[in-house]
Amino acid sequence: MTTIKHIAKQAGVSVTTVSRALNGYSDVNAKTRKRIEKVAEELNYSPNSLARSLVRNQSETIGLLVSGFTKESIKDGFTVEVMSGINSYVAETEYDLVLFNTDSSKQRKKTYTQLCKERRVDGVILQGIKTDDPYLEEVMESDIPCVFIDIPVSSDHVGFVSTDNIEGARVAASHLAELGHRNIGMINGHEQAFVSKERLQGYKLGLQQHGITYVPEYVKDGSFIEQEAYNQAIVLLQTHPEISAVFCASDLMAIGAIDAATHLGYRIPEELSIIGYDDIPLASYVSPALTTIAQNKYDLGYYAARMLINILKNQQKPEKCILKTELKIRQSTSTSIR
Amino acid sequence: MTTIKHIAKQAGVSVTTVSRALNGYSDVNAKTRKRIEKVAEELNYSPNSLARSLVRNQSETIGLLVSGFTKESIKDGFTVEVMSGINSYVAETEYDLVLFNTDSSKQRKKTYTQLCKERRVDGVILQGIKTDDPYLEEVMESDIPCVFIDIPVSSDHVGFVSTDNIEGARVAASHLAELGHRNIGMINGHEQAFVSKERLQGYKLGLQQHGITYVPEYVKDGSFIEQEAYNQAIVLLQTHPEISAVFCASDLMAIGAIDAATHLGYRIPEELSIIGYDDIPLASYVSPALTTIAQNKYDLGYYAARMLINILKNQQKPEKCILKTELKIRQSTSTSIR
DNA sequence: AATAAAATCCGAAACGTTTCGGATTTTATT
DNA sequence: AATAAAATCCGAAACGTTTCGGATTTTATT
Numbered sequence A, B: 001m002t003t004i005k006h007i008a009k010q011a012g013v014s015v016t017t018v019s020r021a022l023n024g025y026s027d028v029n030a031k032t033r034k035r036i037e038k039v040a041e042e043l044n045y046s047p048n049s050l051a052r053s054l055v056r057n058q059s060e061t062i063g064l065l066v067s068g069f070t071k072e073s074i075k076d077g078f079t080v081e082v083m084s085g086i087n088s089y090v091a092e093t094e095y096d097l098v099l100f101n102t103d104s105s106k107q108r109k110k111t112y113t114q115l116c117k118e119r120r121v122d123g124v125i126l127q128g129i130k131t132d133d134p135y136l137e138e139v140m141e142s143d144i145p146c147v148f149i150d151i152p153v154s155s156d157h158v159g160f161v162s163t164d165n166i167e168g169a170r171v172a173a174s175h176l177a178e179l180g181h182r183n184i185g186m187i188n189g190h191e192q193a194f195v196s197k198e199r200l201q202g203y204k205l206g207l208q209q210h211g212i213t214y215v216p217e218y219v220k221d222g223s224f225i226e227q228e229a230y231n232q233a234i235v236l237l238q239t240h241p242e243i244s245a246v247f248c249a250s251d252l253m254a255i256g257a258i259d260a261a262t263h264l265g266y267r268i269p270e271e272l273s274i275i276g277y278d279d280i281p282l283a284s285y286v287s288p289a290l291t292t293i294a295q296n297k298y299d300l301g302y303y304a305a306r307m308l309i310n311i312l313k314n315q316q317k318p319e320k321c322i323l324k325t326e327l328k329i330r331q332s333t334s335t336s337i338r
Numbered sequence C, D: 001a002a003t004a005a006a007a008t009c010c011g012a013a014a015c016g017t018t019t020c021g022g023a024t025t026t027t028a029t030t
Helices: A004-011 A015-022 A030-042 A049-056 A078-091 A104-109 A112-119 A134-141 A165-178 A194-209 A226-239 A251-263 A297-312 B004-011 B015-022 B030-042 B049-056 B078-091 B104-109 B112-119 B134-141 B165-178 B194-209 B226-239 B251-263 B297-312
Strands: A061-066 A096-100 A123-127 A146-149 A158-163 A184-188 A219-221 A245-248 A273-278 A291-295 A320-323 A325-328 B061-066 B096-099 B123-127 B146-149 B158-163 B184-188 B219-221 B245-248 B273-278 B291-295 B320-323 B325-328
Touching: A004 A015, A004 A030, A015 A030, A049 B049, A061 A078, A061 A112, A061 A297, A078 A096, A078 A123, A078 A297, A096 A112, A112 A134, A123 A134, A123 A297, A146 A297, A158 A165, A158 A297, A165 A184, A165 A194, A165 A245, A165 A273, A165 A291, A165 A325, A184 A194, A184 A226, A184 A251, A194 A219, A219 A226, A226 A245, A226 A251, A245 A251, A251 A273, A297 A320, B004 B015, B004 B030, B015 B030, B061 B078, B061 B112, B061 B297, B078 B096, B078 B123, B078 B297, B112 B134, B123 B134, B123 B297, B146 B297, B158 B165, B158 B297, B165 B184, B165 B194, B165 B245, B165 B273, B165 B291, B165 B325, B184 B194, B184 B226, B184 B251, B194 B219, B219 B226, B226 B245, B226 B251, B245 B251, B251 B273, B297 B320
Parallel strands: A061 A096, A061 A123, A123 A146, A146 A158, A158 A320, A184 A219, A184 A245, A245 A273, A273 A291, B061 B096, B061 B123, B123 B146, B146 B158, B158 B320, B184 B219, B184 B245, B245 B273, B273 B291
Antiparallel strands: A096 B096, A291 A325, B291 B325
């Protein structure tokens, strides 16, 4: 492996000059630079980023901490699409991405912050962690620049990007109300998700705007899991047969709910309207195709990466960034027949 | 940021001893070790992996080079699932994963090998590159340990894992033949994919085993793209109306083909049987649910990661690893009515 | 030709570890 | 108590860069 020293020797010059030549400094003679570049080329030199990072005290590396990259949750294209957005932006820069493994066994021994500090990442993007995750606190206490996705926290070194969950959920509920539904159930995620709290709020708001009173028993938690949503939908529909429409806080749960309803003999959308949230790839392929609130998951990642890198370059203070959502009307919702 | 020196000073001991204590060497007194560990804890020490990597000349980092992590190809859950498998295995080890960005602008300036050498990754996993990708050659010429997915190359430092594409395609064709079909079309990927060559071979073999002669005009390339498969299916079915079954080299293309056939007025599977390949999450959700050859994409990644790390630890020579596939019969194929 | 200014170059220290080879201290043996 | 053996510790060099401060060389000015 050839180093700067080899080049220096070969070119008859000091390592300082080699370093400065190769890094484009102005105080090196054009001819010298040419010669050095030629030697570097000949010796097939590539700089050792470890050494550089060590002395520069920055690694040009950003950490990616995602949950939901497990075998089970692949079907839910959400995480992946966010990652793809992150990847795309980062690809435009000189940074590389290191994927931190959220394996539980390792997690026990080393905290995330330790991982980040060891690897000397310049910053971190976090996605899919729960509100009660100890890492949330850890990050706030550390001074690692950091951008959260879908968790509204901020400080002088942490920002976040999210979509407008309240508005999205409000639109979902309104859509159902405007179709004439009065008894609208909801299958939410879980307590430890900020988005769930917000979506519940939006749901209530939507009902209120249409003069519908909020019935707590109409709301169940499905933990963002298809099967769990199936179970909760069964319960919900059996105990409250007056319900004619259900808002699900994720598409995967909506798919579970459709299955449940179909199993109970409902025809969809004629007898039961179901609206999802996310607009994952599956949404438009299932039948009936899912009416849903679309989030731009790719942008979520793209903007998160952009914000982080801007922070790292001191071009921006951490801030919040809220993306718009969009109602996509497909086949799983229709006017109430009751 | 506290270093080993701070600890040494605080604990009244040399840096050598701190290093050896923290790394579990035997030649340090139990009491000294305790004291050092306590100081390290108090000072909130975490080792600088950059410095360690520099002197050890290994980074405990493995590079991941995937194409197909773009916005467009997310629907095809293939890449993601492979990545998830890789991630899972790597999570069990002390390695971390760095994602190399295959952005074209960067690509032009730095070759993959340069990226790998700069970042000093210990090894690389490659997925989704084409057979005419210059990097293939680059890798073979370098000495970076490396595992390919779905490209059968090997040397003293490169191995690969793949599925049995010939057998899988043979089973697909046989399945159709056994349902009574005699005119079986195929929509393949493209010339630059090894898997396409193999699947074509398997398709021919399957036909042959059932006494069906191979008709070159029955085979089109759909480039693994849904829309392109749609187009090719239209052409294929219009020019050869005798075709009663089509084997598609990917599920996404099968979905495109189903769309095309439906558009042309075919009822599926009654009038046209379609079988896919991959068994992506979508496959079981579309209607009719897709009969397909399932590959264990997760395992593909998992085994690739395992092989690479075994190579790095000198516990294994690079080798090839071929996984089995499985025919999943769903609703898109049925007996021939002609 | 002497001097000043600009251009070009360099030595040495530093980043935070690991590790070689040997030194010192402690314990066991006679 | 002297000696040998084992246990414990340490100094210094090394990994491959960058960068500070200054030295040397070249060019421009008088």
